[in-house]
Amino acid sequence: MVWPSNTPPQRDGDAEAGINVSDNFQPFIQRNDVFSRAFWDDHIRNKRTDGFFNSYRMEAAPRRGAGFTQKDFALRNAAWLMSDVISNRAAEQGRREGFQAPIANDTPVAPDQVAVDDPAKMAAEIKRIAAFFGADLCAVTDLDERWLYKTRVDTRDMSEAENALPDGLAHVIVLGHEMDAELVATYPSALAGAATGREYSHEASVVMQLSAYIRNLGYEAVASMNDTGLVIPFALKAGLGEYARNQMVITPGFGPRLRFSKIFTNLPLDHDLPRKLGVADFCTICTKCADACPAKALPYGSPTEGGGVSAIQGVKKWTSDAEKCFGFWAKMSSDCAICMRVCPFNRNFSRIKNRLWLRLALSRFRKLALWLDRKRGGRVKPTDWWQYPT
Numbered sequence: 202m203v204w205p206s207n208t209p210p211q212r213d214g215d216a217e218a219g220i221n222v223s224d225n226f227q228p229f230i231q232r233n234d235v236f237s238r239a240f241w242d243d244h245i246r247n248k249r250t251d252g253f254f255n256s257y258r259m260e261a262a263p264r265r266g267a268g269f270t271q272k273d274f275a276l277r278n279a280a281w282l283m284s285d286v287i288s289n290r291a292a293e294q295g296r297r298e299g300f301q302a303p304i305a306n307d308t309p310v311a312p313d314q315v316a317v318d319d320p321a322k323m324a325a326e327i328k329r330i331a332a333f334f335g336a337d338l339c340a341v342t343d344l345d346e347r348w349l350y351k352t353r354v355d356t357r358d359m360s361e362a363e364n365a366l367p368d369g370l371a372h373v374i375v376l377g378h379e380m381d382a383e384l385v386a387t388y389p390s391a392l393a394g395a396a397t398g399r400e401y402s403h404e405a406s407v408v409m410q411l412s413a414y415i416r417n418l419g420y421e422a423v424a425s426m427n428d429t430g431l432v433i434p435f436a437l438k439a440g441l442g443e444y445a446r447n448q449m450v451i452t453p454g455f456g457p458r459l460r461f462s463k464i465f466t467n468l469p470l471d472h473d474l475p476r477k478l479g480v481a482d483f484c485t486i487c488t489k490c491a492d493a494c495p496a497k498a499l500p501y502g503s504p505t506e507g508g509g510v511s512a513i514q515g516v517k518k519w520t521s522d523a524e525k526c527f528g529f530w531a532k533m534s535s536d537c538a539i540c541m542r543v544c545p546f547n548r549n550f551s552r553i554k555n556r557l558w559l560r561l562a563l564s565r566f567r568k569l570a571l572w573l574d575r576k577r578g579g580r581v582k583p584t585d586w587w588q589y590p591t
Contacts, residue, residue: 210222210223210224210226210515212345212347214438214474214475217474217475217476217477218434218437218438218440218475219437219443219444219475219477219481220434220437220438220516221504221516221517221518222347222515222516222517223506223515223516223517224515225506225514225515226347226514226515226516227351227513227514227515228346228347228348228349228350228351228513229350229351229431229513229514230350230351230352230361231301231350231351231352231353231354231364231428232352232354232359232360232361233510233511234511234523235511235523235524235526235527236527237301237354237359238510238511239253239254239527239531240356240359241359244524245524245527247531249528249531249532249534250527250531252531252534253530253531253534253535256274256391256534256535257277257278257281257285258278261274261275261278261391261534262534267390267582267583267584268387268389268390268391268392268393268582268583268584269390269391269533269534269535272587273390273391273392273395273583274391274535276392276395277391277392277394277395277398277535278398279395279398280394280395280396280397280398280399280402281398281401281402282398282402283402283403283405283406284299284398284401284402284404284405284426287299287304287405287409288300291305292356293357294357295355295356295357295358295362296355296356297354297356297428298428299401299405299424299425299426299427299428300426300427300428301353301354301355301356301428302353302428302429303366303423303424303425303428303429303465304405304408304409304412304423304424304425304426304428306412306416306422306423306424307409307413308413308416308417309416310416310419310420310421311416311417311418311419312419313419314418314419314420315418315419317468317469320469320470320471321471323468323469323470323471324341324470324471324472324473327339327341327374327411327415327468327470328340330411330414331374331376331407331411334406334407334410334411335378335403335406335407336376336377336378336404336407336411337377337378337379337454337455337459338375338376338377338441338452338454338455338459339374339375339376339377340374340375340436340439340440340441340473341372341373341374341375341439341470341471341472341473342372342373342375342435342438342439342440342472342473342475343371343372343373343438343472344370344371344372344373344465345434345435345438347434348430348431348434348435349364349366349429349430350364350428350429350430350431351364352364353428353429364429366423366429366465367421367423367467369421369467370421370423370465370466370467371467372465372466372467372468372469372470372472373435373439373463373464373465373466374411374463374464374466374470375432375435375436375439375441375461375462375463376404376407376408376411376461376462376463376464377436377441377452377455377459377460377461378400378403378404378407378459378460378461378462379400379455379458379459380396380397380399380400380458380459380460380541381395381396381399382458382547382549383581383586383589384396384586385458385538385541385542385547386542386580386581386586387580387581387582387583387586388537388538388539388541388542388580389495389533389535389537389538389539389580390535390583391533391534391535392583392586393535393536393538393583394535394536397460397536397538400459400460401426401460404426404460404461404462405426405462407462408424408425408426408462408463408464409424411424411464412424412464412466415464415466415468418468420466420467420468421465421466421467422464422465422466422468423464423465423466424462424464425462425463425464425465426462426463429463429465430463431513432461432462432463433450433461435461435463436450436461437450437475438475439472439473439475440473440474440475440476441461441473442478442480443477443478443479443480443481444480444481444518444519445457445480445481445484445490445519445544445546446484446487446488446490446491446499446500446519447490447499447519447540447541447544448499448519448520448521448540449540449541449544451478451480451544451546453478453550453559454550455550456544456546456547456548456550457540457541457544457546457547458541458547478563479562479563479564479567480546480563482563482567483545483562483563483567483570483571484519485503486567486568486571487545487571488501489543489544489545489574489578490539490540490543490544493539493540493542493543493578494526494539494540495529495537495539496522496525496526496528496529497522497525498521498522498523498525498526498529499519499521499522499540500519500520500521504517504518504519504520505517505518505520507520508520508521508522508523509522509523509524511523511524542578542580543577543578544578545562545570545571545574545577545578546559546562547578558570558573558574561573
């Protein structure tokens with residue numbers, strides 16, 4: 202699609218969500234994300250990147266070193282299994298569902314619609330059903346087409362393909378899925394990758410089940426994970442958290458330790474409101490993620506526009522160097538989330554001391570909160586994880 206020249210860059214709710222869009226804005230072409238580029242761009246693709254993807258099958262290369270043994274890779278790959286079943290089922294059609302294409306409907310839309318007289322009540326019901334299926338967070342926002350991919354990827358030849366949604370979908374349900382804190386503490390390791398894989402498998406199940414529920418009510422619902430559009434702006438507009446230097450959404454309940462999925466629907470729903478928490482203010486004085494990044498892929502300084510081929514253009518934000526980041530992933534043959542592990546907001550907020558710390562961090566006493574965090578965020582040895590009592 203051609204972005205209309207008369208479209209105002211900023212929209213209602215952007216400021217509250219911490220979104221800053223300029224006249225240089227262009228919708229993102231999914232073929233340009235670094236994971237897709239690793240299949241077609243010779244500047245990215247090499248033996249290590251091929252080995253990275255192959256390691257998620259039966260071609261893992263266990264090696265000496267805690268966190269990279271056969272058991273570690275076995276757990277990681279098993280954690281990804283259900284996500285892989287979904288993403289591979291339409292591979293012959295060039296549709297990697299949940300990643301480069303939306304998840305196909307497994308149930309039809311019921312011919313008779315359940316009447317919705319109160320969208321606020323229905324939104325509360327959807328949140329209850331989402332929690333029943335296993336989502337840790339749920340909120341609703343409008344379908345802002347700026348964040349839809351201009352084109353998706355046909356995985357048969359990595360070419361651009363039409364990125365189309367059914368007409369009339371006005372709402373986006375955003376779901377959050379907590380990652381296992383004990384596994385996250387072992388990053389970087391193949392073992393820690395099990396935390397990512399488990400949540401992709403969980404979110405595939407949750408987003409498909411909630412979508413099926415909505416279709417059984419007689420409304421359209423398109424289940425989506427990393428496909429179709431950028432989920433972070435939708436999460437911000439839905440009020441689930443605030444964007445941080447480490448490229449993650451910091452939530453009051455789980456910090457950065459979440460994966461997000463989404464559902465596009467025409468079910469009448471009230472929208473949640475974005476809110477500034479104080480995370481961005483904290484990030485202006487904190488560089489723990491950038492300091493800890495072994496690839497030096499995270500930015501210092503203030504948010505800026507740009508960021509290279511694999512970054513959306515015309516949005517002023519903290520942007521990582523995706524090529525450096527993925528290069529380190531490929532070197533390890535596993536994903537890395539050191540930036541999540543060391544983040545001061547990576548805490549168990551069910552504990553009162555951490556809730557008190559959060560109040561400090563989001564206040565004018567943020568420097569004190571940062572000082573109190575100075576000894577946290579160290580890596581737990583993966584071998585210790587295997588010794589944890591059940």
